[in-house]
Amino acid sequence: MSTASRPLIIGIGNQFRSDDAVGVVIAEGIAERLREQVELLIHKGDPAYLLDAWQQRDLVVVADAVNEDGQAEGKIYFWDALNGKIPASEIQVSTHSIGVASAIELGKCLAQLPDNLWVCGINSHQFHMGEQLSVEVTESANVLIDALSKRLQVYLSDKRTEEKSNA
Numbered sequence: 001m002s003t004a005s006r007p008l009i010i011g012i013g014n015q016f017r018s019d020d021a022v023g024v025v026i027a028e029g030i031a032e033r034l035r036e037q038v039e040l041l042i043h044k045g046d047p048a049y050l051l052d053a054w055q056q057r058d059l060v061v062v063a064d065a066v067n068e069d070g071q072a073e074g075k076i077y078f079w080d081a082l083n084g085k086i087p088a089s090e091i092q093v094s095t096h097s098i099g100v101a102s103a104i105e106l107g108k109c110l111a112q113l114p115d116n117l118w119v120c121g122i123n124s125h126q127f128h129m130g131e132q133l134s135v136e137v138t139e140s141a142n143v144l145i146d147a148l149s150k151r152l153q154v155y156l157s158d159k160r161t162e163e164k165s166n167a
Contacts, residue, residue, distance in 0.1 A: 005058050005159070007152055008114075010041045010050065012064040012100070019065055019124030019137045026063035026120065029145035030152065037156055050103045057114035059155060061148060064100050066121035074136030075123040076144055082117050118151075120144055 011027025014020045024042050031040040041053060054060040066077055081104050100119055107113040122140045133141065 007038045007059040007061060007155070008041060008054060008057050009038050010043065010053065010060060010062045012043050012062065014044050016129060016131060018126040018128050018130045019122075019133050020127050021065075021131070022122050022124055022133060022137050022141055023062075023064040025133065025138075025141050026122075026144055026148070027061075029141070030061070030063075030149055033145070033149045034152060034156075038152065050100070051107050051110065051112045054107075054114040054117070055112055058159070059116040059118070060114040061118045061120065061152070062100055063144075064119075064121045065124040065127075067125070067127070068123050071123045072136075073123055073125045073134060074140040076140050077119075077121045077123070078144075079119045080117075081119045082113065082115075116155075118148075120148065 009027045009030050011024035013023040013025075015024055027040055027042065031038055043049060043053075050062065066075075068075075081101075100121075104113070104117065104119070122137050122144065124134070124137050126134050126137075
C-alpha cells in the first residue's frame with residue numbers, strides 16, 4: 001500500500017501538558033494496533049501545518065484535545081469533516097491558537113484537503129505541566145482508540161476490496 005493510500009493518523013498535543021497530550025496518545029494507540037497499515041505523524045504545535053501534511057491523502061484522522069467549557073471532561077467528539085461541518089460552537093475548542101476546525105475551513109478555501117478527513121477529540125480540562133492524563137480522559141482515549149481502530153480496519157478492508165475489483 002502506497003504512502004498516500006495508507007491512512008495518515010495525526011496526533012496533536014504536548015506530552016508535557018497533561019491532558020493536552022490526548023491527541024498524541026490516541027494517534028499512537030491506533031498506530032500501535034494497526035502497525036504497517038497506517039502512517040503516524042505527531043505534532044506539538046499549531047495545526048496550521050496540516051494543510052501540507054494531509055494533501056493528496058485518501059484518509060486522514062486528526063486527534064486533538066478539546067477544551068470546551070461547560071462540557072464533561074472525557075466527552076468524546078467525532079466528525080467526518082468533509083461530509084458535514086464541525087459545528088460553529090466547536091470551531092475554537094482546540095487548545096491551540098488556530099484550531100483544527102479553522103485549519104479545515106482554510107483547507108476548503110485553498111482546495112488543500114484529503115479525500116476523507118475524520119477529526120476526533122476528547123474534552124479535557126487539565127493542561128498543567130505533567131505527563132499524566134486525567135482518569136476521565138484516559139478512559140475516553142481507550143474507548144476512542146478501540147472505536148477508531150475498528151472503523152479504520154473496515155475502511156482498509158473496503159479499500160482492498162475496491163482495489164481488487166478495479167484490477
